Amino acid sequence: MTITFLGTGTSQGIPVIGSDHPVCLSQDPRDKRLRVSVMLSWNDFNYVIDCGPDFRQQMLTHNVRKLDGILFTHEHADHTAGIDDIRPFFFRQGDIPIYAHKRVISELNRRFDYIFANENRYPGAPAVQVNEIKKDEPFSIGDLRAIPIEAFHNRLQVFGFRIEGFSYLTDVKRLDEDQLQKLKGSKVLVVNALREKPHHSHFNLEEALEFAEEVGAEATYFTHISHYMGFHADVEKKLPKNVFLAYDNLKLNVELV
Template sequence: MKLTILGSGTSHGVPVIGCSCPTCLSEDPRDNRSNASLLIESGGQNILIDCGRDFRQQALRHQLGRVDCILLTHTHFDHVAGIDDLRVFSRRGHPIPLFGSPAHLNYLKTYIYHYLFDPTIQRGGGVTELDLVAVDERFLLAGLLFETLPAWHGELEVFGYKFGGCAYLSDVSRVPKATLQKLYNLEVLVLGALRHAPHPTHFTISQALELASEVKPRRLYLTHLCHDVLHEQTEQSFEKKGGPYHTGLEAHLAYDGLRIEL
């Protein structure tokens, strides 16, 4: 199994339009962040977790030749806006399975992508054909057992996913006990951490490190980062003994294009 961080940024992306802060002006390519998304390659299949507004560029950059299914964490636009571009991968009669919580699938169908499910709509240029699959706790996919990781993103319940010794939880500000129990003994944990300062709907870097220190994954990658986080400087602070970000874990910031081999 191979993981690729297709995007490591928050909804605005980095650089932010009109911003001239050090991260937005940085020449380090790791400070260039598109909307958060993960590609899982397993058993010859390409599985996407989320499909945000930067999906088209991500797919071109990685020469993505197929998408076999999508797992949805929630329906914020930075996680679903690329679904329209999936039409090149879906053929009429061969819809792409999209897995998610019943509430999020219902919201997606009713409010965001109503036209995809309207049989009366003119289908000239083609539309993405989706097969919505509501999931609860666990399901099998590409020879892997997936488990949902319900968590809180402010007041919104979202899903993370656990599979093959890895877990991905991108937009999160509180993790309930039942989900925390599932995060022990991981090989890889990809966890959302927006910035240094507190935020009502996302973990800070400190909060994410605190959770990771409890469950102790062998490798930790922080994702869904905003422009307050300068890559090189923050990475170095993970190593600084006695510093606020030192945990003793193998901790990194994710960046666009990062490949994680397992």
């Protein structure tokens, strides 16, 4: 399975509009981060986790011609605002499967009612096939099983996902022990690390490192990174040997069992 990091930035992306912060002015391509998302590809399947405002650009960058579904972690705009751009896939394939908590489905329905309309549909609007994710209930994507991992973004419930040896969580501040146990044995863990300074709803670097050690994956990659984290090249030098900062367009291969 190939994991493609479509975006590794926080809600504003890097560079932040109008910012003169040194990281925003960096010429290192690893310091330029679109809104957070990954694509999982195996056999003839392509699934993305989250669909933010940079979705169109991300699909064009990677010449994605087929989309089998979208898994949503939660409803915040930096994870959902690109859903209208599924239209080219819809025109070629029909309704695009989405997978989300019922609260997230309700919020998407409120904000993008024309996508979910059953009657009097606007010509040219995309449509989705809705699949509700429930805690402790694995579900199928393609020919693989996805295990939902419940976590909390401050007080907001969010889902992470484990697919085979790959585990992905973002916008996490805490999770319960029974959910942590589902991550044990992961070959690759991806988790958010916003910055060094503590934050009320995201792991900071210290918390993310502690979490990575608890999970004990063979390799851990940090994502959802703010410009306040510092320059990619400088931060990487301070990390343990099996922990890395992810960056946009990075590809990993995770062996399927």
